[in-house]
Amino acid sequence: MEWFYRDCEELTDENRELVSCMEEFYHKVYQNEVNCTKDFDFLSKHLSAKSEAFKSGESCFLDIVEENCMDSSIHYLNHNYAQFLEVLTVLPKNQNCISLHDYLMGAQCIPLKSELVGIGRKMKLTGKLGDSVEDLRNKCREARECMIGSRHLLESLGEVENMCAEI
Template sequence: MFSKILLFIFPIFIASAPSKNSTNGDIEPCLKEFYQAAYDGVYNCTKEFDFFSKNSTPKVFKSAKPCFLEVAKSECSNSQYNLLSTKYDDFLEVITEEPKSDTSCESFYFKYNSMKCVPMMGDIAAKVAPLAQKHLKVNDSRLLDLVDTCDRVKSCMSPPCYFNDVEKSMITEGCNSINLRNTKFSECLSEIQKESPDLSGYKCLKGVDFNSKAPTDIIDKFSKNQACTKQIMEEFCGKEAVENFDEYAEMTAEKVVQMAQMMQILQGES
């Protein structure tokens, strides 16, 4: 369930900010390809420079010029490569010199530097997809990897003007879902789904299938009927599974509501 929510959030977020065509010296498409290649380690030279860590600064492009142009020559259009190779100092000035505080967030400085966050978002989306139907234990290495990548994405997005509040909120929501999945609460729900025990003796379910995937049933399970849900989870998985139950139940119901709303929007656009 949580993976399905994530499968919506990250791809939609990435698709919501497509690269623009190159106009007036805007090298965004080329920079996007460079950051992706550097993140994937396609070119050996990019491994020598710190483009993505918390301590990374735009000034890395001063010493990385030969490497950057090597990648750009292969990954970018001829026109963009020619622009960069002949006016690299101009590009360097734009990407390294932060505008004064009273400057609009529309500056290319913010636009170009924020793009290094996009490969990390794509990485999360790619890692979430194979886990959608997996029954994972707490602290599974794949979950811990996602948690770590989420922390890096949020740190990358944090500087002023890199992303707006709505965009930051979307990523935070997605990362909260990842953190929620790495709990005994989620592990228990996954275990109940996997084992599919006979829960017919629980009259408080009122005939509703505990493992129903219908959004309305899931929402009710963690809102109107959460006392019943808590009882079942505690008896099936133990007290550890219901620690912070109210918080996790509310979060789960809210995320299912969000997913249902996104589904309606997407269906309306199709």
């Protein structure tokens, strides 16, 4: 298996699976579907806090991964956790391109965007807001704050901005 470690390389299939795995993990965190996630700040945008959360919450994280990810990602994370943690929580030296770090950090925004897109579709079909306007505004703010600074999510940020402008 070829895993991506250096800046500015194309993502390998394995790393796409890892990013997808992280999206699933963050979905579980946002939905509060697993009790142990409440004990750790997995959603922090501050790299030192994120590092601490993933270090102290390693067993919680790996338990969720075991249930929700492809075998190749599970194997990689179980055998290369320190390397994964470094890629996730250390800024790459080359900031002129999009790296695996950027994709992994952006993975935590995808569940927020997906939820908003679902709400938007429902709203168009029914003509009604399912949630309160204040709840939707809070979700929009949370999604915006998550996506700002994620270069590879600029298009998604634009979609969220357009949808949230309608609320």
